[in-house]
Amino acid sequence: MQEKLKNIKLFSVLGDDALSLLANYFKVVNHKKGTILIHAEKVEPYFYILETGIARAYSDGENQQITFWFGQAGDVLLSYNSYINNKPGYENIELLEDSVLYQIHLHDLFELYNQHLALANWGRKIAERELIATENRLIDRSFKDAKERYRDFIVQSPNLIKRVALKHIASYLGVTQVTLSRIRSACK
Amino acid sequence: MQEKLKNIKLFSVLGDDALSLLANYFKVVNHKKGTILIHAEKVEPYFYILETGIARAYSDGENQQITFWFGQAGDVLLSYNSYINNKPGYENIELLEDSVLYQIHLHDLFELYNQHLALANWGRKIAERELIATENRLIDRSFKDAKERYRDFIVQSPNLIKRVALKHIASYLGVTQVTLSRIRSACK
DNA sequence: GTCTACATTTTACAAATGTTAAAAAATAGA
DNA sequence: TCTATTTTTTAACATTTGTAAAATGTAGAC
Numbered sequence: 086m087q088e089k090l091k092n093i094k095l096f097s098v099l100g101d102d103a104l105s106l107l108a109n110y111f112k113v114v115n116h117k118k119g120t121i122l123i124h125a126e127k128v129e130p131y132f133y134i135l136e137t138g139i140a141r142a143y144s145d146g147e148n149q150q151i152t153f154w155f156g157q158a159g160d161v162l163l164s165y166n167s168y169i170n171n172k173p174g175y176e177n178i179e180l181l182e183d184s185v186l187y188q189i190h191l192h193d194l195f196e197l198y199n200q201h202l203a204l205a206n207w208g209r210k211i212a213e214r215e216l217i218a219t220e221n222r223l224i225d226r227s228f229k230d231a232k233e234r235y236r237d238f239i240v241q242s243p244n245l246i247k248r249v250a251l252k253h254i255a256s257y258l259g260v261t262q263v264t265l266s267r268i269r270s271a272c273k
Numbered sequence: 274m275q276e277k278l279k280n281i282k283l284f285s286v287l288g289d290d291a292l293s294l295l296a297n298y299f300k301v302v303n304h305k306k307g308t309i310l311i312h313a314e315k316v317e318p319y320f321y322i323l324e325t326g327i328a329r330a331y332s333d334g335e336n337q338q339i340t341f342w343f344g345q346a347g348d349v350l351l352s353y354n355s356y357i358n359n360k361p362g363y364e365n366i367e368l369l370e371d372s373v374l375y376q377i378h379l380h381d382l383f384e385l386y387n388q389h390l391a392l393a394n395w396g397r398k399i400a401e402r403e404l405i406a407t408e409n410r411l412i413d414r415s416f417k418d419a420k421e422r423y424r425d426f427i428v429q430s431p432n433l434i435k436r437v438a439l440k441h442i443a444s445y446l447g448v449t450q451v452t453l454s455r456i457r458s459a460c461k
Numbered sequence: 462g463t464c465t466a467c468a469t470t471t472t473a474c475a476a477a478t479g480t481t482a483a484a485a486a487a488t489a490g491a
Numbered sequence: 492t493c494t495a496t497t498t499t500t501t502a503a504c505a506t507t508t509g510t511a512a513a514a515t516g517t518a519g520a521c
């Protein structure tokens with residue numbers, strides 16, 4: 086397991102001692118495309134890292150779902166409100182492809198955080214990086230119009246464009262599918 | 274200093290040992306209204322906690338500034354990209370009132386993170402909480418129209434409505450000042 | 462192949478928001 | 492208090508985006 090974890094970029098900053106500790110608790114799991122790994126309104130007790138596959142996080146509204154995050158190989162999947170506050174989360178996470186994941190129980194992870202300094206700081210950086218990315222997306226919503234956001238998305242996530250339904254990309258970009266379709270036809 | 278820090282909610286989860294460690298490095302600083310405490314495009318080496326006052330974080334565009342965050346008493350002010358990547362950040366942070374702050378050098382803070390387990394986990398939670406708040410704001414941009422976002426803002430941040438210029442609130446809500454003005458006059 | 466379900470595009474119209482400019486109101490300093 | 496400056500509002504018009512419904516495209520089951 087330790088060898089497998091070593092291949093994940095997220096773990097590359099960790100020393101062998103931290104890695105071997107983690108390896109004791111991580112477990113490989115496989116899930117089919119369409120699996121809802123994390124459910125909104127529930128306390129979800131697992132922390133996952135995606136080895137292969139694609140995932141999306143979304144929230145349910147009255148008439149629509151809003152996809153606000155995509156996960157790719159090496160990314161962390163979890164219910165942040167479960168993780169931080171031990172309370173039901175706001176996000177569903179769906180696997181958009183058959184996936185292989187590494188799974189650890191939050192209980193174990195927190196135990197490790199409280200035992201191992203390097204791991205606690207590693208966990209800190211995971212959240213900090215995600216925060217910067219999210220804050221930048223929020224800022225882009227104001228600075229850039231939908232066309233620019235779509236163009237940026239194509240450049241920054243060419244692999245997602247190919248593999249993810251446009252309706253999900255539309256809501257990720259903050260527009261309806263009709264608007265995205267208009268943008269796409271104007272680009273031809 | 275330790276007694277002062279104890280009054281900040283952010284520190285309430287810390288034990289006396291962690292707090293006294295921190296207290297050795299934190300320093301009280303005063304700044305006038307209008308001070309730009311954190312500059313975009315620069316590596317900013319300090320981590321601040323606001324004791325009294327109000328602050329806003331904004332990014333500069335070609336024709337406009339986008340305010341994407343407000344800080345109040347007890348909140349953390351820093352350049353996340355300086356903090357995490359030791360690289361120039363994207364945010365300016367301006368004090369909107371005369372303020373009292375606690376200041377610590379990032380170098381010292383990281384030293385503490387690498388010495389003290391409880392502090393490393395405390396730093397983790399700071400970022401995690403901010404992440405949840407930011408992610409929720411991003412989701413709200415899609416689910417709610419400007420009128421709803423304004424109403425929510427009034428309810429959730431009544432103190433900011435009173436003390437912050439409407440032009441800043443407009444860009445925080447993701448609309449122009451003209452649109453916010455229309456919303457406000459329709460609410461009367 | 463044909464059927465079915467689902468995804469995407471297109472169309473026409475409606476609603477929301479942006480742009481620009483100007484007026485009005487509020488505020489800070491002298 | 493008065494002036495100068497800034498903030499906020501208002502107006503007219505342009506643009507973007509949303510909504511609903513129909514048309515088209517796509518993939519898999521049979």
